[in-house]
Every structure is written in C-alpha cells, then in structure tokens.
Amino acid sequence: MTRQMNVTILGSGSWGTTLGSVSCHNTPTTIWARRPEIAEEIRTQHTNTQYLGDNQLPSKLDATADLAAACAQADVLVVGVPSQSIRQVLTDAEPHLRPWVPVLSLVKGLEQSTKLRPTQVIDEILPGHPIGLLAGPNIASEIIQGKAAAATIAMPDLRIASSLQPLFARNRFRVYTNTDVLGSELGGVLKNIIAIAAGMADGLGVGVNTAAMVISRGLAEITRLGEALGADPLTFSGLTGLGDLIATCMSPASRNRRVGEQLGEGRTIEEAVEILGQVAEGVKTVRSVVDLAREHDVEVPICAEVDAVVNEGRTPIEAYRGLVRIQPGMEHEAG
Template sequence: MTKPVNVVVLGGGSWATTVASLAATNTPTTIWARDADVARDIDEHHRNSRFLEDRPLTESLRGTDDLAAAVAKADVLVMGVPSQALREVAGLAAPHLRPWVPVLSLSKGIEVGTRLRPTQIIGSVLPGHPIGLLAGPNLAREILDGKAAAAVVATPDTEVAKALQPLFSTPLFRVYRNADVVGSELGGALKNVIAIASGMADGLGVGDNTRAMVVTRGLAEVTRLGVALGGDPVTFTGLTGLGDLLATCSSKLSRNRRVGEELGSGKTIEEVLAGMSQVAEGVKSVRTVLELAAMHDVSMPIAEEVDAVVNEGRSARDAYRGLRAEAAQSEHHEVA
C-alpha cells in the first residue's frame, strides 16, 4: 500500500484553514495555529470560529499549537502565514523539517526591507527543499460554502506539481499547474494594491465605469512590473493574474478591497486597520512595490496614489483626482 502523504499547514487564518480543510478531504492533514484557542477549536469542534464563523471543516483535520511536532511529521509543508511573518515562522520550522520535503506558500505579499517574494524568503530560510506556491482567485468563505473555484500550483518542477495537485483538488476546487513561479507569485502580491484602489472607488461612489478603468489599468501596471521582474506576460491573463485581481477587486469578502472602501468613506488608515482582525497584505506591500517599480523603471501611477493614501495621509478623493490628471498614452505601450 502507498504510504499516506502528511500535509502540514502553518497558519491559523481563514485561507490557511480553508486549504488545510481541502487537503484533509484527500490525505492526513494537520494545521498549526499560534493561538491555542484557534488550534483547539479546529481540532475539537471542526471550526475556526474566529475567522470563519460557524463554517464546518473536514472532520479529519487536526489542529495543534505545537509547531515542532507538526512540522516533524510533514511530507508536504504549506506556509499560510502573512508575508511579513513568513521568515520568522519558516525559521521556527527549519530545525524540525526533514530534507527534501516540498514547501508551498500561500502568502500574497512582498517582504518589507528585502523586497523578496514569499518563495524567495522560504528558499533563503529552508534551502534544499522544492518550493512553490498555491494561488488563485480564492475567497476562503466561498470555498467552504461549497462554491466552485480554481487555483494554480506553481513550481518549476513539473513532477512535483503533478504530485501536489491531487492533494488539494476536490470536485469543486480545481488545481492547475504553472511553471512560472515569478509571474504567479507577483500576480497575487501586486493585485492587493490595485484592490485597495478599487475599494476606494466604491467608497467614493465614483461609478462602475471608473472602477472598471482602475481595475483594467491596474492589471496593466501589475503586468508591466511582473514582466520586468521576470514573469511570463501570459501568466497575468490567467488565474493568478486577471482571475485573482477580479476576485479581490470585486468581492465584499476581500480584505484589501474593504480597506480601500473604508478609506474612500473618509476613515483614516489607522481607523481602518484597528477594525480588522486579519492582515490586508496590500497595506504593507505598496511602498515595497513602488521601490521595485523604481528599480526597474516601471510606471505605476495607481500604486503611487494608493501609497500616498496609505502612507502619506492623502485623501482617497484627492487620489482619484490625481488619477484623472494622468496623461493617456497608447493602451499597450508598456505592457510587455
């Protein structure tokens, strides 16, 4: 008989819990949460009440707050913590992780200071492991509610990707492959910034035409920077590019969109973040995104306006006035 593959997910938030619940339908799965109450809720009641209300999780899913014990039995390790905590948690896992165990990232951000993508952080802390990511237009609550969705396992090793696909696939959650790790990862990180801009449009009530313009031009910005950093332009038309952008910019469940909407309604960034229990990655990433854009001489006017609101106290209304002042050029002049 084939030995079962033990999947271990690190992170007790909504998306990490959802991925763990999906994996548990296929193979033995354990999720580690830093908060003992969250771990106990998952293990004993098959719920993550703090982040997912009363949505049931797969009953075979185990929860723990003992990171060392969880990582030691991992055949596949999934990093589901926010990008700014990724280095710390990977470092805690390192002494307990067996050699050559594949590591998948769920994080969608860029590390402040180093400007590294999550898989680059993991590679620096956990060298010698096959590394990839699982990403796509995935809203945790919808997936647990039984709505169909799809994601991508991105890793340069096709055989590793083929082995990982069935661990997370279900009849309602389709998992594709993509060898373009750079493009797949950047699509997920950069769209969070555009989602804040889209939310501001809703908060300001500027209309669907304006919001569509911002989302579309935002995709052009994401693609420009993604290609400059080595991504395949085709990736940005797929699940981890356009797909993830659409879901994050349009859904009421999106944390980054919610940040923008509340900024558009007149709240300060401090007031918005004080009312949130989970991380909106775009808030932390936007300044780092602009640093990368400057290094590669890439124009990102929408990201610049988001940064001005988030980090410099500019109002959302003034930001949209700034976008109106942007001179129009050829629509495709800098996309590829």
C-alpha cells in the same frame, strides 16, 4: 500501496484553514496555529470562528499549536502566515523539517525589509527544498461553503507540481499547474494593492466605470512590472493574474477591498485596519512594490497613489484626481 502524504499548513487564518478543509479529504492534514485556543477550537469544535464564522470544518482536519510536532510529521509544508512573519516562523520550523520536503506558499505580499517575494524568503531559510506556491481567485468564505473555484500550483519542476496536484484538488476545487513561479507570485502580490484602489472607488461612490478602469489599468501595471522582472506575460491572463485580481477587487469578503472602502468613506488607514481586524497584505506591501517598480524603471501610477494614501496621508479623492491628471497614451503602454 503508497502511504498517504501528511500535509502541514502553517497558519490558521481564513485561507490556510480553508485549504486544510479541502486537502484533509484527500490526505491527512494538520493546521498549525500560533494561538493554542484556535488549534483547540479547530480540533474539537470543528470551527474557526475568528476567521470563518460559524462555517463547519471537517472533523478529520487536525490542528496543533506545537510547531515542532507539526513540522516533524510534514511530507508537504504549506506556508500561510502573514508575509512579515514568514522568516521567523520558518527559522523556528527549520530544525524540525526533514530535507527535501516540498514547500508551498499561500502568501501574497513582499517582505518589507528586503522586498523579497515569499518564495524567495522561503528559499533563504529552507535551501534545498522544492519551493512553489498555490494561488488563484480564492475567496475563502466561498470555498468553505462548497462553491466552485480553481487555483494553480506553480513550481519550477512541473513533475513535483503535478505530484502535489491531487492533494488539493476536489470536485469543486480545480487545481492547475504552472512553472512560472515569478509571474504567479507577483500577480498575487500586486492584486491586493489594486483591490485597495477598487475599494476606494466603491467607498467614494465614483461608479462601476471607474472601478473597471482601475481594475483593467491595474492589470496593465501588474503585467508591466512582471515582464520587467522576467515573468511570462501570459501568466497574468490566468488564474493567478486576471482571475485573482477580479475576485479580490470585486468580492465584499476581500480584506484589501474592504480596507479601500473604509478609506473611501473617510476613515484613516489606522481606523480601516482596526475595523478589518485581520491582515490586509496590500497595506504592508504597497511601499515595497512602488520601490521595486522604481528600481526597474516601471510606471505604476495606481500603486503609487495607493501608497500615498496608505503611507503619506493623501485622501482617496486626491488620489483619484491624481490618476485622472495622468496623460493617457497607447493603451498597452504605461499610464
């Protein structure tokens, strides 16, 4: 009999905690929380009220605020901290992590200073470790309530991805595999920005037709940039592309969509983020995405308008007027 694999999840936010509540049924799982009071609450009260309300967590899910201890016991490391915190957290974790431990990212953003994707940052800090990601249309509040969902583990080595699959799969949480890390990761990064635009549409009350236009043309932007960077275009029709985009743009629980709604209702970006009370990765990422698209000569008009609202003071109604003024061409081309 082979021994069980210890999973350590760095980050006690809604998605990291929810994934831990899934994996702990399959294998020992520990959540690392930066704040000791959250670790104590998860461990003793089996709740994480700040991020998941009154939803009950499995009693077998462990938690700690001791980063060194959490990493020392890890056979699989899952990174669920905000994108701008990855580098520092993993730099602190690296001395305590054994070689060759697989690392999965849950993060959906770009590092602002470098425009690197999360797996690229992880590879810089933890060279030699098998690195991939777990992503999909995963609204944490629904999964914690036992509603059916699915995700993809994307890693360059399909054998490693397949070996990790059983650690996270449950009857109502299907886990697929993919080798296109680039495409799978970009889908998660860009969908947050499109979700802000979809939220603005709802806040403005412009109607379902407009929101559908934004989502579908947003997918075209994601696919264009992905192809320019070398991703497989088929990835964007899957769970980490279209699936994640739909869930994030439509769910009332989506943080990025909620920020967009607040903006559409006339609040400033500072007010919208304060009301949310959590990290909305699209806000931090949009400028880096627009810069990245410009470097590769890819048109991303929706992302550009969201950037103007978030970072330059443009109003949502001005942003939508700007999108309407763009001359449409062939549907599967830019614009």
